[in-house]
Amino acid sequence: MTDVEALSVKLEHLGFAEPKIKEVLKNKKVAAAFNDILNVVSVGKDEKRAALLHNLASSSKDAKDESVLKKRNEVAAAIADSRIKTNVQLDAAWKWAQDLHSGESLDQAAGVGIEVTRDDVEREIAAYIAANKAQLEEERYKALPGVMVAAKKIDALKWANPADFKPVIDEQLKALLGPKDERDLVKKKAPKAKPAAKDAKKDEPEKVSATAMFTSGFLGNLHKTGENPQANMERMAEHLKATKGQVFTRFPPEPNGYLHIGHSKAITVNFGYAQFNKGKCYLRFDDTNPEAEEERFFTSIRETIEWLGFEPYKVTYSSDYFQELYDLAEKLIECGGAFVCHQTAEEMKASRGVTDGARGGERVPSPWRNRTVEENLTEFRKMRDGHYKPGEAVLRMKQDLNNPNPQMWDLVAYRVLNAPHHRTADKWKIYPTYDFTHCLVDSLENISHSLCTTEFYLSRESYEWLCDAVDVYRPAQREYGRLNITGTVLSKRKIAKLVSEGHVRGWDDPRLFTLVAIRRRGIPPGAILNFVSTLGVTTAESNIQHSRFENNVRKYLEDTTPRLMMVLDPVKVTIENLPEDHFEEFDMPFGKNDERSRKVPFTRELYIDRSDFEESAGKEFFRLTASQPVGLLKVPHNISLKEVKKDAAGNITELVCHLDNDIPFKKPKTYIQWVPECAAKKSPVKIAETRVFKQLFKSENPQGNPDGYLADLAEESEVVHKHALVEPGFYDVKENSPWVTGEHTGKEKKGSPESVRFQALRVGYFCMDKDSTEDAIVLNQIVSLKEDNQKK
Structure with a gap:
């Protein structure tokens, strides 16, 4: 295992998601420092401590003195055992580590054990404002930066959370001075006017064609229909006969939650690309997990797509193809490409070399991997007929455990679920997984361009492997960068907590970035389409500031x-x-x-x-x-x-x-x-x-x-x-x-x-x-x- 792979495993064990791991590995100095730190401390999945260790690695990336590095390890140990809990403490601790003549202990230098509450901050700020009342009344809000600086120098607040300062100061200044008015405006000197060109026009924001995203960049460079490679060219001939050479795309959401701002890009890419090329786009609900699906999500997704101005060619469901998928699973077994496995979920992870959530261990085949075709068919049919309880048996694809791509490590194709389905009721006791369903339904629907975000890049290999293994038309999966908005959260789990704890009004609270929330807030669908068009489509993720999104909406509203x-x-x-x-x-x-x-x-x-x-x-x-x-x-x-x-x-x-x-x-x-x-x-x-x-x-x-x-x-x-x-x-x-x-x-x-x-x-x-x-x-x-x- 290379050093990079080893560090990736450690970071995954620490709880870092794949995009964060890539960010760390990009900076070789930070990566090296982080690796050294994780060689001396061991921390389980802990978002707070992981962030502090990352900050320590960033701060110490250029450190070379052995004595400083030794003290850095002490700081890392203090983070690991939760003596250092905040960035304020970490900053002080790193200064201590660099001062080789300091007589203080680490605990003294970093304020270990000292707790400063919000009430303490309010009390100390109030005392400062009272002592400087006359000056503040004269300078008004122009004094704010000075108050911020002074507050941070108050000894009693040395270990306070810096995030508490501004809201407390804002609140207390407002109580003293009242709302801001013209006295608080800062005049800017007007720049000297340059002579205008004879035909100069007033500066206007650059206007981007609504269709420009389809003619250049990622989408402009996509293959033409019929150009995607095939293991069996007869399948391409069948595909072109069925589609008459038209572009076919699909938008395949899981009906287990509300769509968010990132999905607006996926909708625009898939529906828009088909529309621009005079093709067709399916709305396909990936309804293979009956335990998580609810009717309100189906309804919301359909309404959102219509609100954005798109009309699906057909509305389909993965469950429409349950019989075809089952037949293909038997075909995969018959050609030696699948086996019924009785390992538990934990045993399966361990056999893939995954320990405590981190990859990198030895990969070992399942003891049931080499069953005969006849035995696998018998066991699979027993799964279908309800002989097994959930977790007692799964159908796995027989891929390549030696492949470095984890998406080729004998993925699960079918599992037992004793849950009624919203469309098929209790007909099925087994349900296909996403990894088995997605590519095959793309094939059955003759999708010419299977467009998805880059987190599915590794899945492309298993996607193509499965299509070829059962000898069906192989659609072309291509990946573009997803859309993220900073200053918010998009995770269903995190939004659910905001809702359940009463921090927001619901999933459509206008402060959220679910599409139902954006709609309720009054942002027009045209503004969303315009926003996605201005960003364009590349393979890089788009991490857009909250303020930039709002400014784009503001410009759209100005004219409409x-x-x-x-x-x-x-x-x-x-x-x-x-x-x-x-x-x-x-x-x-x-x-x-x-x-x-x-x-x-x-x-x-x-x-x-x-x-x-x-x-x-x-x-x-x-x-x-x-x-x-x-x-x-x-x-x-x-x-x-x-x-x-x-x-x-x-x-x-x-x-x-x-x-x-x-x-x-x-x-x-x-x-x-x-x-x-x-x-x-x-x-x-x-x-x-x-x-x-x-x-x-x-x-x-x-x-x-x-x-x-x-x-x-x-x-x-x-x-x-x-x-x-x-x-x-x-x-x-x-x-x-x-x-x-x-x-x-x-x-x-x-x-x-x-x-x-x-x-x-x-x-x-x-x-x-x-x-x-x-x-x-x-x-x-x-x-x-x-x-x-x-x-x-």
Whole structure:
């Protein structure tokens, strides 16, 4: 076994997934350091300690001094026995290891045994803020970086979790200073303008053709139909006769969970490639595990594909082919390619050289590998007829245990399951595995391009082996890089825990990246298709930042969403110099390039957002103050403040203003949105709940948190506003949604709440939530207007 293979085995034993192992092995210095560390410590599967050991290997990759390396081993041992639990401790421990003159012990240097709680952090930060109150009130939020630095220097917080600092400081500064406003904006110096070229056009985001992904890169270089190799060319002739040379693809989800953002790429690749080449794509449910399948998953998957705008050529099920698969299993036995095995799952792993989850040991054939064909047929039929209980017998493929590819180590083809199937009821007592089913059903459906993600690369060899062994047409499996989004989790197991523990509303919570959640959040299917197209398709994984995804959605919405006026936190405005029955209407377009428009009533009473008024404010506050008028969007005159009314608690309840229609017009510093009070026009539209979302996790890699991904959950990832108001144009938008239809926009159902979306001017993009009723409208924020939005 090579050093690389040995390290791979160790990392697998530590709990690293294959992509993480590849990442470690890419950096030879880190890999060498990690190997040395794992030669002196032994740690079982432990995500937290594995991450710390990886960080130690990265930090020490250039260390050569024997004394430093000896101390590094002490640090590794402290991680292994859980004395060192955090990256803060690890940083201090590595500094100790490099200081050959330190008189401290490792435990002293790394704060072993010292626990600093969130309450401790809150108490110490509060004391610092109280001691520096005057300075903070003067500098306001510009002081935030300094407070962060100072907090980290507080002795009592030396061993605190750094992730606790910012949320605590943000919370306490907000309590002291109130929300951010124009005083907290940092002015940027405008760069000197360069002379414009004569025919220069305004910078625009690069537009990518919706079909470009099919003409270049991975998909553009795929084989033509009929070019995929065959062991028996007669099978190719049969295939071409059946397909008439058309492209045939398939999307084969397992109906045991909800699809996520990564599946949107697989759907677009498979359905889109067939569509582009005037071929056909199957939706095939891989329903070979009746214990995990539920009707809600079948329904959700079909609805999601339709929502994205694709129509399957046929909807099929692996179970449609159970009899054909059984017949092929007997054929495989008859040609000496399969045997019935009675090893337990653990014995099977051990015979493949797998110990404690790690590969690398000696591979030993099953004692039942050399049964006769007749004996195997008899035993297999006994499996079929219910003579064996689950785990007592399996049918295994007779492949090549000496092959370095683990997908050739006598994979299981059939197992006994005493579970009723949703389509075949209790007809079958045995069910084929994915490894047996996938390639053969591809063959039976005459798939020309079996497109899947790169984690199935090793499976290609067993895929082709099985097709050739039973002498059927061999489809061509080809692998592309999967799509991942950072800053979230996509694992079914992890999402299930978020749901069961009440951290989110359900599998369709808009903060998640399941496709049902993305749909509920109001992201249009066209935005998903556009996003996948801009990424293109290669063999490399696409690890896309959460913010990049949102920015792509934002650009799509900018061109496809009607604009309305909305106030999240309304305060009433009465215009004193207008009569009580004053009524006029202003024609307002729904968008810059939208020919459609609506009429908005203008009356004596209206509402503005509370944040758009300050009784006294600095010169950088552009909105309404006691001495500064403000413009109302589309209204030809400004308004000026005359009186502020408050309740007994000092809260502003009403602003009495003057419409400046009796003085020469002067352009205001800015215009603000407003919502009229007009019962005749059903205005304002009252919103029961407006849910504003932020990223569910604090970091880009929640799984990397030493305390687990749940410890990385962000506070206030959902903020609910209870009193928002929207102008009556909302009813026009609701009646005419989905607002944009056509090619590459998906297929949204008229009347579906998530299709009712709009841009709330100066606020963000919103859609209706499924919790809405006739009497209570609930809105979800899709994305903010800008990545870092600040009003002026």
